[in-house]
Structures are given as C-alpha cells and as structure tokens.
Amino acid sequence: MADFLMREGSPLTEAEWAKIDEAVVNAARHHLVGRRVLHIYGPLGPGLEVVHTDVYAPPGKGAVDPDGETEDNVVEFSERSYTPLAMVHKDFRIAWRDLEMSRQIDLPLDTAPAATAAVLAARAEDDLIFHGNKELGISGLANVPGSCKIAISNWGTSGAPLDYLTAAVGKLSASGFTQPYAAILSSSLHTMLLRVYKDTDSLEIAHAKEIMGGGVFESPVLSDGQALVLSLGPQNFDLAVGQDLNTAYLESKNLNHYLRVLETVALRIKRPGAICVLGKSAK
Amino acid sequence: MTDQERQADIALLAGIAAGEHAAIIQYMTHRFYAGEGDIGCEVEEIARREMLHWKWINEHIRELGGEPALERGPINIAGPDVASMMQADVELEEHCMREYEQAIAKTSNPALKRQFEHHLRDERGHREDFAKLVIEAREQAASGAEPHVPTEEEQAIIAMLNSGVAQEYAAVLQYLHQSMATDDLKVSRATLNVAIEEMKHMAQLADEVVPLGGTPAVEPDVVKIDTDDAGRLKTNVADEDAAGQLYQSQIDSLATAGKPEISDLLALIRDQETFHRETFEDLLRHAQAGAEDSTPPPKPQGPMLTVGSLLGQPQDQ
Numbered sequence: 001m002a003d004f005l006m007r008e009g010s011p012l013t014e015a016e017w018a019k020i021d022e023a024v025v026n027a028a029r030h031h032l033v034g035r036r037v038l039h040i041y042g043p044l045g046p047g048l049e050v051v052h053t054d055v056y057a058p059p060g061k062g063a064v065d066p067d068g069e070t071e072d073n074v075v076e077f078s079e080r081s082y083t084p085l086a087m088v089h090k091d092f093r094i095a096w097r098d099l100e101m102s103r104q105i106d107l108p109l110d111t112a113p114a115a116t117a118a119v120l121a122a123r124a125e126d127d128l129i130f131h132g133n134k135e136l137g138i139s140g141l142a143n144v145p146g147s148c149k150i151a152i153s154n155w156g157t158s159g160a161p162l163d164y165l166t167a168a169v170g171k172l173s174a175s176g177f178t179q180p181y182a183a184i185l186s187s188s189l190h191t192m193l194l195r196v197y198k199d200t201d202s203l204e205i206a207h208a209k210e211i212m213g214g215g216v217f218e219s220p221v222l223s224d225g226q227a228l229v230l231s232l233g234p235q236n237f238d239l240a241v242g243q244d245l246n247t248a249y250l251e252s253k254n255l256n257h258y259l260r261v262l263e264t265v266a267l268r269i270k271r272p273g274a275i276c277v278l279g280k281s282a283k
Numbered sequence: 284m285t286d287q288e289r290q291a292d293i294a295l296l297a298g299i300a301a302g303e304h305a306a307i308i309q310y311m312t313h314r315f316y317a318g319e320g321d322i323g324c325e326v327e328e329i330a331r332r333e334m335l336h337w338k339w340i341n342e343h344i345r346e347l348g349g350e351p352a353l354e355r356g357p358i359n360i361a362g363p364d365v366a367s368m369m370q371a372d373v374e375l376e377e378h379c380m381r382e383y384e385q386a387i388a389k390t391s392n393p394a395l396k397r398q399f400e401h402h403l404r405d406e407r408g409h410r411e412d413f414a415k416l417v418i419e420a421r422e423q424a425a426s427g428a429e430p431h432v433p434t435e436e437e438q439a440i441i442a443m444l445n446s447g448v449a450q451e452y453a454a455v456l457q458y459l460h461q462s463m464a465t466d467d468l469k470v471s472r473a474t475l476n477v478a479i480e481e482m483k484h485m486a487q488l489a490d491e492v493v494p495l496g497g498t499p500a501v502e503p504d505v506v507k508i509d510t511d512d513a514g515r516l517k518t519n520v521a522d523e524d525a526a527g528q529l530y531q532s533q534i535d536s537l538a539t540a541g542k543p544e545i546s547d548l549l550a551l552i553r554d555q556e557t558f559h560r561e562t563f564e565d566l567l568r569h570a571q572a573g574a575e576d577s578t579p580p581p582k583p584q585g586p587m588l589t590v591g592s593l594l595g596q597p598q599d600q
Binding site (some may be wrong): 002021024025028030031032035036037038039040042043044045046106214215217220232241242243244245246 | 285287368585586587588589590591592593594595596597598
C-alpha cells in the first residue's frame with residue numbers, strides 16, 4: 001500500500017483496514033453513476049497533478065482511394081489543454097472506544113462512517129463529472145460548451161420521454177456519433193420512465209434501454225428536469241484516474257482516529273458534440 | 284466468524300484428525316497381518332483414503348490459524364485372526380461416522396460442513412467394505428495355516444525392524460507437520476515428498492515383521508517440533524544421518540542371520556535416507572543463505588485501481 005496513505009504507522013490492524021477498504025469500495029461502486037458511462041484512463045499515480053486533454057474535431061470519414069494519396073486523412077487533436085486531477089475527498093472518524101470494543105469482544109468493526117464517507121465522495125465525483133468545477137476551471141458533461149441541446153416541456157406525457165430520448169439519439173447520430181448511447185436522467189425524469197408505455201404492457205424504461213444500448217441511469221446529482229444522452233467511447237470522453245478511491249490515515253486526536261477517503265480524477269471531454277443535454281431550458 | 288467460533292472449529296478438527304490418525308495406523312497394521320492379497324489391498328486402499336482425510340483436516344486447521352494436529356486417538360489391533368481385526372475396523376468406522384455426524388451439527392462453517400459430509404460418505408462406504416471383509420476373512424481362516432511362532436533369533440530381528448518402524452512413523456509425522464507449518468513452498472514440497480517415502484519405509488519394514496511372527500510397532504519415536512525452517516531442517520539432517528547409521532549397523536548385524544531379503548531392504552532404505560539428508564542439507568543452505576538470494580526482488584507496485592471502471596454495469600449492482 002502506498003506510503004502516503006500512512007497505514008503502516010496507523011494503529012489499525014491489517015484485518016481492520018481490509019474491512020474499511022471493503023466498505024469503502026462497495027459503497028462507492030454502488031453509488032457512482034458517471035463511471036457507468038465513462039472509460040477509465042489510468043491509474044496514473046497519486047502524485048500527478050495534471051493530465052492532457054485533447055479535443056478532436058467531430059467525426060469525419062475514412063478515405064477510400066486507389067493509391068493512398070488522399071490528403072487530410074489524419075485523426076489528430078485540434079487543441080490540447082491540461083486538466084488538473086482534482087482531489088475528491090471526505091473524512092471520517094472512528095471512535096477509539098468503538099475500536100477497542102470491537103477488539104475486546106470480537107465484534108465486527110462498524111464501518112458505517114467509512115461507507116458514508118465513500119458515498120459522499122462518490123457523490124462529489126459524480127458532481128465533478130456532470131457539472132465540473134468553476135474554481136478549477138473544469139467543465140462537466142452537462143455544461144461543456146459545444147454539446148447539443150434539446151428543450152423539454154412535456155416529459156410527464158406518456159410516451160414523451162421516449163420521443164425526447166429518440167430525438168437526442170437522432171441528433172447525435174446525424175452528427176456522426178454512433179452507438180452505444182447512454183441516458184442519465186435526474187431522479188424526477190427517471191421516475192417518469194417507470195410507467196407503462198402507452199397501450200403496451202411494458203415500461204417506458206425498457207424501450208429506452210433498447211434504444212440506448214449503453215444503459216439508462218438515474219443521478220441525483222443532475223438538476224431537476226435535466227437529462228443527458230451520450231455517445232459512449234473513450235474517443236469522446238473518459239475519466240483520468242490518478243489515485244483511485246482509497247482510504248488514508250490522517251491523525252489521532254483525543255484518542256479518536258481520523259481517516260480520509262480520497263481520490264484524484266479528471267474528466268477529459270474530447271468531443272463535446274457526443275453529448276446531448278436535455279432540459280427545460282435548451283441554453 | 285468470531286474468534287470463539289474459530290477456536291471451537293480448530294478443536295473440533297483436531298479431534299477428528301486424531302480419529303483419522305488412529306484409523307490410518309489401525310488399518311495399516313491390519314494390512315500387514317492380512318498380507319498383500321485381496322484383503323490386504325482393500326485395507327491399504329481404505330488406509331490411503333484416511334490419509335487423505337487426515338491431510339484435508341489438517342489443511343483446514345492451518346487455514347483457521349491452528350497448528351497441525353499430530354495426536355492420535357485410541358486404536359484397537361484386535362486379532363489374532365484377521366476376521367476379528369476387520370470387525371474392529373467396522374467398529375472404528377461406526378465411531379468415525381458418529382464423530383462426523385456430531386461435527387456437522389456443531390460447526391457453523393459451511394466449508395467444514397461440506398468437508399465433513401464428504402468424509403462421512405466415505406466412512407459409510409468403508410464400514411460396508413469392512414463388513415464384507417469380515418466374512419471374507421472368516422472364509423479364508425477356515426482353510427488357513429497356524430500362525431508362525433518366532434525363534435529367538437527372529438525375535439531379535441523383529442525388535443530391530445520395529446525400531447525402524449517406530450523411527451519411520453515419527454519421521455512421517457514430523458515431516459507432515461513441517462510441510463503444513465512452513466510458509467516456504469520449496470520446504471513444504473520437499474518435506475511432503477520425504478514424508479511419503481518414509482511412509483513407504485514404515486510399511487516395508489512392518490511387512491517383514493508379520494511373517495516372522497511379530498507384531499508391527501504402532502507407537503512412534505519422539506516427534507521433534509521446531510518453530511522455524513532453519514531449525515526444522517537442521518533437525519531433519521541430524522535425524523536422517525542417524526537413521527542412515529542405524530540401518531547400516533543393522534545391515535552389518537544381519538550379515539550372519541541368513542536374511543538377505545531383509546538386508547537388501549535395509550540397504551535400499553539406507554540409501555534413500557542418504558538422499559533425504561542431502562535434500563535437507565541443500566534446503567538448509569538455501570535457508571541460511573537467505574531466501575532473498577534466489578527469490579526475485581518484488582516488483583515495485585504501481586498505482587492500482589480500487590473501484591475501477593463500472594462501464595455498462597446496471598445501477599442495482
């Protein structure tokens with residue numbers, strides 16, 4: 001385990017660390033949404049502070065000719081920038097008496113604080129992925145310039161959500177962004193997909209999943225009434241991971257133990273046109 | 284699993300290991316009396332199965348953090364006829380079946396329950412096999428010859444052979460313990476291989492005792508338990524050296540006894556003990572030189588993913 005996590009100097013045993021790791025990773029895996037539509041680039045190491053992000057032109061065409069002499073037939077980035085690997089973190093405390101009790105009478109260590117910190121860190125990661133971070137000058141999937149937009153008004157009407165999602169797929173496809181697609185919806189929009197579709201005996205979400213191919217997900221991080229449809233693939237965007245989610249020992253204070261769930265990540269959007277944002281306002 | 288449950292399971296396993304150990308020795312002793320015919324072969328096959336049970340049980344003990352169990356439960360050689368020996372084996376199998384049934388009820392560890400059920404099925408089959416062997420042995424006894432009564436000279440040879448049986452028995456236990464207690468794969472493999480050869484020596488020597496009218500020894504010499512590989516290997520080197528010298532002195536004393544087949548057997552075993560000593564000497568040198576000389580240095584560990592990609596995974600997972 002990496003030295004900077006300060007585990008070796010901590011008073012926790014290997015078995016106790018294993019319990020904490022299990023709780024943190026399981027809680028995060030359960031709650032993370034962005035990673036369900038993003039490829040991972042890395043891990044690059046905890047020390048790395050920035051990662052390059054290359055922006056590419058919208059999809060063009062491959063060449064077909066008799067002698068391989070076609071000009072301008074190279075895929076190359078039009079712009080390179082450097083994105084900071086932001087640190088996402090949440091601290092938690094293990095009370096010394098809880099730890100002692102667990103050891104004295106062989107009770108399982110209560111990992112609820114670790115799991116809670118992991119859930120909040122997962123939420124912070126998703127917030128960074130979808131909305132970016134103004135202070136760090138990072139855009140997210142929902143607000144990156146260059147994405148396509150669709151205004152929605154009557155999502156509550158039976159069949160309307162599928163019409164909007166189909167329209168988004170149509171827009172992406174017309175711009176050369178192909179399958180698989182994935183939809184991420186705010187909680188309120190997602191709930192309305194759980195209805196029977198018109199006069200069929202199936203739910204709207206079942207049809208939506210068929211249309212998307214890459215899944216339909218709900219995220220509490222998205223603003224109410226907001227949805228995204230994405231053309232998936234690392235050629236469009238990915239998540240650069242410096243240090244994947246892990247737990248470090250911070251300090252002991254008043255005999256209690258303070259730990260930190262942390263990671264370093266950067267969203268790299270290479271082709272904003274692969275994103276279609278649906279919302280009440282189509283700005 | 285709480286520590287209390289773990290300790291209870293270790294104690295349960297140790298009790299069962301003692302029963303399996305007793306079965307191995309009882310059946311192997313009966314095998315020497317039964318000779319190498321049908322009955323002997325069947326009994327040996329069952330004894331081999333019990334050896335596997337003993338090994339599995341001890342592996343579970345190690346997994347739970349316990350020390351390999353070398354204790355042995357009570358044995359009943361019975362006799363003097365083979366039929367009554369087979370009857371004693373029926374009774375031992377019935378005892379083992381009860382032990383396994385109780386153990387299945389006692390443990391909450393699903394892996395142990397599964398293992399015990401596996402063994403219980405075996406023991407039920409063995410009980411039926413021994414019941415058939417009782418009948419077969421009675422039929423053979425009706426037409427059999429009277430047992431041989433050893434002469435004074437033969438009694439001396441029996442005592443000499445039995446000293447080897449006890450020594451080999453102790454070596455088997457010592458090396459099996461080491462093969463499970465060590466964390467070094469090379470040491471574990473080597474001690475297991477040597478234990479298997481010592482088991483063969485034990486059977487070869489005991490096989491010579493019965494035709495002379497003797498009873499094979501069923502108690503081991505002292506089993507030496509060391510706590511680290513270097514100590515274990517030093518002990519093994521000294522033991523193998525002593526065993527080689529003992530067999531050489533026995534070969535010399537047999538020169539005038541007119542028993543060339545026994546003399547040849549002892550010479551074979553002596554040579555194999557020399558090979559064992561050399562094997563342990565090599566391992567000892569390796570252990571003393573430090574494992575780092577031959578073990579490649581661990582590769583520096585790069586950053587690793589913990590949560591990793593969830594691409595395409597549904598949200599309910």
